[in-house]
Amino acid sequence: MSVPERNERRVTFSLEGREVEARAGETVAVALLACGERVLSRSVKYHRPRGFFCLSGHCGACLTRIDGKPNMKACRAVVRDGMAVERQNAFPSGGFDVLAAADFFFAKGMDHHTMMTSPRALNAVMQKVVRQLGGLGRMPDAPLDGTPELPRATVRHVDALVIGAGPAGLAAATTLARANKRTLVLDEQDRPGGSYLAHPAFGLPAADRAVNEARGAGVEILSSASAISWYPEDEPRPGAPPGLLAVDLGGASLLKLTADRYVYATGAYDQNALFRDNDRPGVLAARAVGRMLMRFGVLAGKRPVVLGGGPYAQALTDALAAAGAEVTRIDGVQTRVVAAKGYGWVKGIEVLDAGKKKSRTVKCDLIAVAALPAPASELPRQHGVSVELRPEAGGFACAVDQDGRSAAPNVFACGDVTGFLGPAEAEVHGARVGQAAVRSYA
Helix, strand or coil: CCCCCCCCCEEEEEECCEEEEEECCCEHHHHHHHCCCCCCEECCCCCCEECCCCCCCCCCCCEEEECCEEEEECCCCECCCCCEEEECCCCECCCCEHHHHHHHHCCCCCCHHHCCCCCHHHHHHHHHHHHHHCCCCCCCCCCCCCCCCCCEEEEEEEEEEEECCCHHHHHHHHHHHHCCCCEEEECCCCCCCHHHHHCCCCHHHHHHHHHHHHHHCCCEEECCCEEEEEECCCCCCCCCCCCEEEEECCCCEEEEEEEEEEEECCCEECCCCCCECCCCCCEEEHHHHHHHHHHHCCCCCCCEEEECCCHHHHHHHHHHHHCCCCCEEECCCCEEEEEEEECCCEEEEEEEECCCCCCEEEECCEEEECCCCEECCHHHHHCCCCEEEEHHHCEEEECCCCCCECCCCCEEECHHHHCCCCHHHHHHHHHHHHHHHHHCCC
C-alpha cells in the first residue's frame, strides 16, 4: 500500500468571496475538506449542516453553487483557477446559517401544511416564508435570452458498449477489444478506475494499470459521461431498430448510443448505517474516506472510527493507521451504534456494548461507515435485465448466469452490479463476462 502525495501544482478559487488554495486535480469537496471547510451545504427544510457522504455523486449531500450555476455536485467538480463556489440554502452563509434555528425549534418534525392554517391571511404569509426558506438554490446568474438551446445530439454505433470504468468494466472492455471489437467505455466520474481508487490494496497503481491495458487494447474511454437512461422506443436513425442509450457529456452535448453488445458494469452505491444523526458532516462512507486517501492523498480525520465488519473495514483501518491516524474499530456486531455526536462536524459516536445497559461515547473526528454497498441496478433494469433481491449481496442485483448473460438479448452484466464482489473478484468476473460476450458474436 502506498499513499500518493498531494499534487504540488496549486490552484486558487473562492468560497463565498474568500480565497481558497487547492491542489490541481482535486474536486471542490476534497479541496474544501482539506483546507478545513467542513460544511458544504444545508438541508432544504431544517437547514441542517451537510457534507458529502459517498464522494461519488450519488448521495446529493454536497450540492453547491459554482460559477453562478446552482445544484452542482462539489464531489465531481474539479477545481480550477478563478472558480467561484457558494454554499446553498443558507443565510447569511453556509458556515453560519440563522435559518438552522428550525432544526432546534422543530426537533420532533415540522409539517408546514398544518401550521398557522387560520386566519387565511396569516397562512398565506407563512406559506410565502416557507417557500423562500425551502427549495434547492436560486436560478442561474446567466440570463436566458429567448428559448434555451438544446444540447447537440450525436448518434454513434459501436460493436460493444461497456457502462462503467471500474475493475469489472475495464476488464470486460479489454477482453472485447483484444478480440477486435470496437469497444467504448462510459464512466460518470472524472477519472476511470472505479473502486480501485478507493481500496488501500489497489489505489492509483491498479487503476492506471487497468486503464492503460484497456487503452493499449484499443478501448475508447469517455470520462464524465453520465448514462441518463435506456430508451427502448426511440430510433437512433431512420430505419434502424429501436432502442438507444442516452448519454450526457457534461450538459453541452448528448450522445445517442447503440451497440451490438451491451455490458453493464455500473458498480454499487455506498450505504449508511442506521443511527441517530447519521446525516452529520463527518459521517462518511468508508470508500469515500479511502478514495480521499488513496487517490488524493488527503487524510480525512486524525481520530477516525471505522464502523463495520468485513475485509474492507480492516484494510481501511490499517491504511489510516499507516497514514498516522489514531483509529478505533467498531464492528457493529458486539457494539450497537446509538448516535453521532457533534453538530457542524462529528466529535464522537455513542455506542452500546452487548450486555451493557448504559451507552458510552467514543471521541472521534470522523466516522467511516463500511456498510455493504448496494448494486447500482437501475439502468440495466431499464434495459430489460431482471433483478433479484439478495440481501447478502447488497440488495437488488442483476440476475445473470455464470457468464454474465441476462434475459435481455445481447445484454450482459458484471462486477458489483451482480452482487457486491470487491475489486479483485470484480476484475476476474469482468474478464469472464467479456469472453462470453466475445463468444456470443459467433
